[in-house]
Amino acid sequence: MKLHVDLSTNPYDILIERGSLTKTGEWARSIWNCQKIAIITDNHVGDLYANQVKSSLEEAGFEVILFEFLEGEASKNLTTVNKAYDFLIENNMTRSDGIVALGGGVVGDLAGFVASTYMRGIPFLQIPTSLTAQVDSSIGGKTGVNTPKAKNIVGTFAQPKGVLIDPDVLVTLGERELIEGMGEVVKYGLIDDVELWDLLEKLDGKPQSILENAEQIIYHSCNVKRKIVVEDEFEGGVRMYLNFGHTIGHAIEQTAGYGKVMHGEAVAIGMVQISRVAEKKGLMPDGITDQIEAMCAKFGLPTAHEPWHVDDLYAALTHDKKARGNSIKTVIVPELGSAAINQIPLEEMKEYLEK
Numbered sequence: 001m002k003l004h005v006d007l008s009t010n011p012y013d014i015l016i017e018r019g020s021l022t023k024t025g026e027w028a029r030s031i032w033n034c035q036k037i038a039i040i041t042d043n044h045v046g047d048l049y050a051n052q053v054k055s056s057l058e059e060a061g062f063e064v065i066l067f068e069f070l071e072g073e074a075s076k077n078l079t080t081v082n083k084a085y086d087f088l089i090e091n092n093m094t095r096s097d098g099i100v101a102l103g104g105g106v107v108g109d110l111a112g113f114v115a116s117t118y119m120r121g122i123p124f125l126q127i128p129t130s131l132t133a134q135v136d137s138s139i140g141g142k143t144g145v146n147t148p149k150a151k152n153i154v155g156t157f158a159q160p161k162g163v164l165i166d167p168d169v170l171v172t173l174g175e176r177e178l179i180e181g182m183g184e185v186v187k188y189g190l191i192d193d194v195e196l197w198d199l200l201e202k203l204d205g206k207p208q209s210i211l212e213n214a215e216q217i218i219y220h221s222c223n224v225k226r227k228i229v230v231e232d233e234f235e236g237g238v239r240m241y242l243n244f245g246h247t248i249g250h251a252i253e254q255t256a257g258y259g260k261v262m263h264g265e266a267v268a269i270g271m272v273q274i275s276r277v278a279e280k281k282g283l284m285p286d287g288i289t290d291q292i293e294a295m296c297a298k299f300g301l302p303t304a305h306e307p308w309h310v311d312d313l314y315a316a317l318t319h320d321k322k323a324r325g326n327s328i329k330t331v332i333v334p335e336l337g338s339a340a341i342n343q344i345p346l347e348e349m350k351e352y353l354e355k
Contacts, residue, residue: 001219005139005226007233010159014139014222016215021127021166024053024100025060028125031162034098036063038088040111041102042071045129048172053102053127065091069110073258076106076146078154084114098123098161104130104177105137105263109152112143116158126163130173131181131210132264134165135188135221140229140239146258150319151250157234165222167214175207175300176262182210182299183245183264185217187271188224190292191241191331191339196220197295205298241339244331245271248353251316252305261305268301277352278332283342285335310353317349 001016015027028037037057041050046068054064067087069080101111101124108126115124128138144155170178189197199216203209210217225242232239249270253261261269275289293303317328328349332342344352 001215003219003222003226006230007159012160012162014163014165014226016165016167016218016222018168018215019166020164021049021052021169022056024127024164025056025058025062027162027164028057028062028100029060031125032098032123034062034096034123036065036093036097037100038091038093038097039064039066039100039102040084040107040114041066041068042075042107043068044071045103045107049102049129049169053100073106073146076110078145080110081114081145085118088118093118093122095119095122098125100125100127102127102129103133104128105133108133108138109142109144109155112158112160113145113155116143116156121158123161126160128163128165129169131170131178132184134218135181136184136225138163139222139225141233151254151258153319165218167218170211170214178207178210179300180262180264183267183296183301185221186292186295186299187244187267188221190271190333190336191244192224192337193220194337197336200295205300240329240341241331244333244339245274247317247328247330248273248313251313254316255309255312256305265302268296269303269305272296272303274330274352275333278342283332288333288336308355310350313353314350318346
């Protein structure tokens with residue numbers, strides 16, 4: 001399966017194909033004439049797939065070097081970025097060379113940020129290995145790192161030259177890591193794709209059902225993101241729809257401590273929380289929160305979080321990228337398969353955080 005991200009200045013393809021990781025070199029050569037490639041990955045994914053990808057790239061005629069960092073959200077920071085810069089400089093990487101991001105969302109965001117800023121930008125490819133990265137973060141050109149005070153607050157918009165998605169790699173994910181990716185998938189069904197929502201309703205929610213239907217799940221999710229990014233590359237309008245559940249979700253991630261609540265888990269909790277309040281205010285249809293909660297629960301996603309400190313969550317929200325002056329943009333679902341932006345005064349946002 002192939003999807004084309006038809007941007008006017010930086011178009012690229014998303015290839016979704018089982019077993020495609022073994023063809024990385026052939027795929028990269030069809031896109032690039034780079035002389036040297038730096039694979040950026042974490043130690044966990046590196047142990048699983050780095051040698052396979054490196055060998056495939058070398059067979060295609062590339063010189064390949066490997067940079068690994070410690071896995072986890074705690075490494076997604078400027079300290080790791082600086083280590084990557086030093087590695088690229090020491091290996092004489094130039095604008096004629098490129099980067100391959102091999103890993104989940106942390107790797108993709110960080111490697112993309114490094115590529116977009118090293119020498120003011122060198123090309124990069126995304127090879128996402130987690131479900132969250134395959135359906136969401138590898139597409140659309142958002143890169144970034146965290147600071148102690150806010151998630152993804154430092155970053156760039158930089159489109160990859162291509163995205164290679166091999167659903168077969170999902171079998172090496174732990175059960176929690178696989179399930180958390182469904183937070184983003186459920187979001188896509190809610191904001192745009194009723195056909196995807198119908199597919200999710202038919203599945204029994206067990207990990208095996210996710211793996212068996214991975215191609216369709218990934219294709220539908222990527223297609224929603226592709227359409228929205230093409231319409232609004234730099235998040236000036238409808239791309240905000242992709243943030244459904246994220247405003248509260250990011251606050252949960254930050255206050256819990258990065259990595260303690262996984263991104264997709266936080267998104268699921270955020271979707272349920274904001275829907276419950278928006279439904280009571282008449283902004284979302286009656287009963288939709290129960291639908292969202294039931295769908296998340298079926299796939300094993302959390303729908304609540306403890307401890308729940310309103311003041312701490314509110315403080316985190318004030319640093320959110322969607323905050324504008326004394327208000328913040330949040331996303332609601334007026335009906336299944338559609339989304340809308342709701343501008344909320346920051347002082348009123350506390351109401352959305354009350355349990």
